[in-house]
Each structure stands twice: as structure tokens, then as C-alpha cells.
Amino acid sequence: MTATVLESQLIVGATLFILGVIGFLTRRNLILIMLSAELMLHGVSINLTAFSRYHGNPQGQVFTIFVLTIAACEAGLALSLILSLYQRRKSLDVFLWGKLGEDDLPVFSGSQAPPVTVTADPNVDLPHLTPAGRMPKTQPGPQTKT
Amino acid sequence: MDWSKENGLLIIPLVLGCFAVCWLMPSTRQRPRILGGLAALAAILMMQAMLLPPAGDYVRSVLFFVFAAAAVISAGLMITDRNPVYAALWFALVTLAVCGLFLLNAAPFLSASTIIVYAGAIIVTFLFVIMLAQQSGTATSYDQQPIQPLMASVGGFILLGALLFTLQEWGHIDGTSTSEHAEPGQFIALPKEIEPNPLSQAPHDNPHEIGSLRVLGRSLFGDYLFSVEIAGTVLLIATIGAIAIAPRRSQGTL
Incomplete structure (x- = not known):
């Protein structure tokens, strides 16, 4: 079997993509998960440029530039998210985030939900929104309604 | 078999x-x-x-x-x-x-x-x-x-x-x-033979210079100008989001 140049490039792109998928699924380090996603983008970029050369128009390369842009956005957002997650658990292990429920809620199974009793723990540092803008002034006195 | x-x-x-x-x-x-x-x-x-x-x-x-x-x-x-x-x-x-x-x-x-x-x-x-x-x-x-x-x-x-x-x-x-x-x-x-798109800005006279800056730039800022604007907006929004998500030093130490 002899393959053309385009086919060889497609095979390399598919291999890189699959290796990225395997890394994405298996690794437990948050940073390595992000790098595996970038590896998948590399595989796709090889496909795009190969088809661009094969068809002889620049659209594939233009699309690769957009892929590069989105990859930059994704890397920035992912790194800030990783920093924020690391600050809460002091670890990069993704297993620590397998359960996103709150600890002070009761665990139940089945269809019957027990009545929820929320007991606020003052020691737990829950996220809160910072107030924006000024507090609206409430007018004392009689309110006129129409 | x-x-x-x-x-x-x-x-x-x-x-x-x-x-x-x-x-x-x-x-x-x-x-x-x-x-x-x-x-x-x-x-x-x-x-x-x-x-x-x-x-x-x-x-x-x-x-x-x-x-x-x-x-x-x-x-x-x-x-x-x-x-x-x-x-x-x-x-x-x-x-x-x-x-x-x-x-x-x-x-x-x-x-x-x-x-x-x-x-x-x-x-x-x-x-x-x-x-x-x-x-x-x-x-x-x-x-x-x-x-x-x-x-x-x-x-x-x-x-x-x-x-x-x-x-x-x-x-x-x-x-x-x-x-x-x-x-x-x-x-x-x-x-196939490249047929010139009437709306396209990219020159099609020489198919050998696909990757050259001229062809790429004409295509990027001619055919895909709207997409370029949207990509710039996405970059801006991602920057704002990253700044908003990233933890402040006052809320805790690294």
C-alpha cells in the first residue's frame, strides 16, 4: 500500500489526536489535562494545513490561525481556573473535584428526598459575590402607588 | 481470509x-x-x-x-x-x-x-x-x-x-x-481548479504561494474580516474572564 502525502499527514494528525484523547482521559494532573487538550488541537491543525495545501487555497491556514487564537484563550482561562482550584484544595489532583456537592448537605440515595436542613458552618469559607455599585437609597416616608 | x-x-x-x-x-x-x-x-x-x-x-x-x-x-x-x-x-x-x-x-x-x-x-x-x-x-x-x-x-x-x-x-x-x-x-x-470566488479578496493567480503572507493576509482580512473581529472579541472576553477567575492575593496566599 502506498499512501499519498495527504494521507500520511492525515494519519499523523489522527495519531496525535488520539494520543491527546488518551492523555486527557488518563492523567490526573490538571495541567497535564490542559496540555493534552492542546495536543488534540495540534492534530487538528495538521489536518487543516494538509488539506489547505492539497486544495491549494488559504482557507485551511486561516482556520488554523483561528484555532491558534482559541487555543490561546483556552490556555489563559484554564490556567487561571487551575490556579483558583489549586488555592482551594492545595493540590492539582482532579479526583479531589469528583464530587461537587456541598459537604454540609445530607447524602441520600433513592427517590425519597429527606427534608433538607441546612446548618451554616461559620468556619467554612464559602464563595460570595462582591457587591458592585452603591447601595440604593430607600426613601423614608409614605410611598405613592399609582 | x-x-x-x-x-x-x-x-x-x-x-x-x-x-x-x-x-x-x-x-x-x-x-x-x-x-x-x-x-x-x-x-x-x-x-x-x-x-x-x-x-x-x-x-x-x-x-x-x-x-x-x-x-x-x-x-x-x-x-x-x-x-x-x-x-x-x-x-x-x-x-x-x-x-x-x-x-x-x-x-x-x-x-x-x-x-x-x-x-x-x-x-x-x-x-x-x-x-x-x-x-x-x-x-x-x-x-x-x-x-x-x-x-x-x-x-x-x-x-x-x-x-x-x-x-x-x-x-x-x-x-x-x-x-x-x-x-x-x-x-x-x-x-479542482481554483475558480475565483467573486466575493473573495485573495488573489488566485499563483497557486504556488498559498502560504505566503500576501495571500494569507488578503484572505484573513478580506474574506474572514467578520470572523477576525469576533476572534478579537473572544480574546478580550477570555482576558476579562481570566482576570475575574484568578484568585486575589488578599483572599488567600498561594
Whole structure:
């Protein structure tokens, strides 16, 4: 079997993509998960440029530039998210985030939900929104309604 | 068995590669890594034997094989290395090899811009790894216990086998077919003569300068101007989001 140049490039792109998928699924380090996603983008970029050369128009390369842009956005957002997650658990292990429920809620199974009793723990540092803008002034006195 | 004889060449390197990735995954048990390395090498050599190019243009073929092998080997080592610092370095090597493939695909500008963008990204990632993961000094336990390595490898390589089988069966481009569109059951159409799009700004007079800055810039800022604006907006929004998500120093220390 002899393959053309385009086919060889497609095979390399598919291999890189699959290796990225395997890394994405298996690794437990948050940073390595992000790098595996970038590896998948590399595989796709090889496909795009190969088809661009094969068809002889620049659209594939233009699309690769957009892929590069989105990859930059994704890397920035992912790194800030990783920093924020690391600050809460002091670890990069993704297993620590397998359960996103709150600890002070009761665990139940089945269809019957027990009545929820929320007991606020003052020691737990829950996220809160910072107030924006000024507090609206409430007018004392009689309110006129129409 | 005609079918198995025809596709055995495809199955053997896939099985070898699956075994290699699975074997090389970090684990708490000590395993001889040379076995997985040999299996991976055999798989890559068999795939390259399948990809023997038509005669002629040897320099290009050799360059392609060097870059492709570098990319695939570095990617395999990246996802199997137990130290995240080395994994980031392997990813840098993958990026360099992919830039070489871009050059072979007549995209010199893309190659340069990818190196520039990813150099910054990799340096920042590298700093993050050193800052966050290496505080204890040694490799942490979660880096040595991958999630379901066998299932992920088998599933991934089944997907790769499906892709390669599709390429082998329906992706053939033989010069005998003269139609410009793909035959039914064949998903790669022959390259047709470039007919100038009346709305397009890109010059079509010389098809040999596809990757040149002139053609690329005309296409990017002519045909895709609206998309460029949207991409700029996405970058701005991502920057604002990153600043909003990133923790403040006043709320806690790193």
C-alpha cells in the first residue's frame, strides 16, 4: 500500500489526536489535562494545513490561525481556573473535584428526598459575590402607588 | 481470509501501540519500560512501512518522516511521563515537530506564529508546574496513578483504528478518477481548479504561494474580516474572564 502525502499527514494528525484523547482521559494532573487538550488541537491543525495545501487555497491556514487564537484563550482561562482550584484544595489532583456537592448537605440515595436542613458552618469559607455599585437609597416616608 | 490479510497490516501496529501506551503509563509498580518502548518503536516502524511514499522527492519524505516520528514519539512520552515538568518539555518538542510539519505543508507564517504563541504558553505552563506541583519536591502520588489506563488506551486505539480504516478504504485518491467531487463512499475530493470566488479578496493567480503572507493576509482580512473581529472579541472576553477567575492575593496566599 502506498499512501499519498495527504494521507500520511492525515494519519499523523489522527495519531496525535488520539494520543491527546488518551492523555486527557488518563492523567490526573490538571495541567497535564490542559496540555493534552492542546495536543488534540495540534492534530487538528495538521489536518487543516494538509488539506489547505492539497486544495491549494488559504482557507485551511486561516482556520488554523483561528484555532491558534482559541487555543490561546483556552490556555489563559484554564490556567487561571487551575490556579483558583489549586488555592482551594492545595493540590492539582482532579479526583479531589469528583464530587461537587456541598459537604454540609445530607447524602441520600433513592427517590425519597429527606427534608433538607441546612446548618451554616461559620468556619467554612464559602464563595460570595462582591457587591458592585452603591447601595440604593430607600426613601423614608409614605410611598405613592399609582 | 482476504479481509484479515488486507487489514492485518493495520491491526498489528495498532495493537502494539495500545500495548505500549498502556505499559508505559506511570504506575506504582516497577515495570521494565524498555518493553513498552520497543513495542512503540515497532508500531511506529510498521506504520512508516505502510506509508512508503511514491518514488521521488526523497528529501521531502525523509523530512516528513523525521517530523512525524518526532511528533508522535514526543506525544506518547508526554502522556506517559510521570513527572509533569518533563511532560511540559515533551509538549514543547511536539510543538516544534508540528511546526516542522506546517513548514512542509507550505505554511511558514503559521509555523512561526505557532512557535511564538506556544513558546509563551509553554513557558507560563512550565512556571505553573514548577510553582504548584513541585512544591513537595518529588513526584506526587496522583501523577503515578492514572485513571483507567487500560480502558482509555483500548478505547482510544479502537477509535484510531476506525479512523485509519476509513482512510484506507474510502480515502484513496487515485489519479484515474476525473470527477472533481468525491465519489459516493469517498470523502476526499480531488483538488479542482481554483475558480475565483467573486466575493473573495485573495488573489488566485499563483497557486504556488498559498502560504505566503500576501495571500494569507488578503484572505484573513478580506474574506474572514467578520470572523477576525469576533476572534478579537473572544480574546478580550477570555482576558476579562481570566482576570475575574484568578484568585486575589488578599483572599488567600498561594
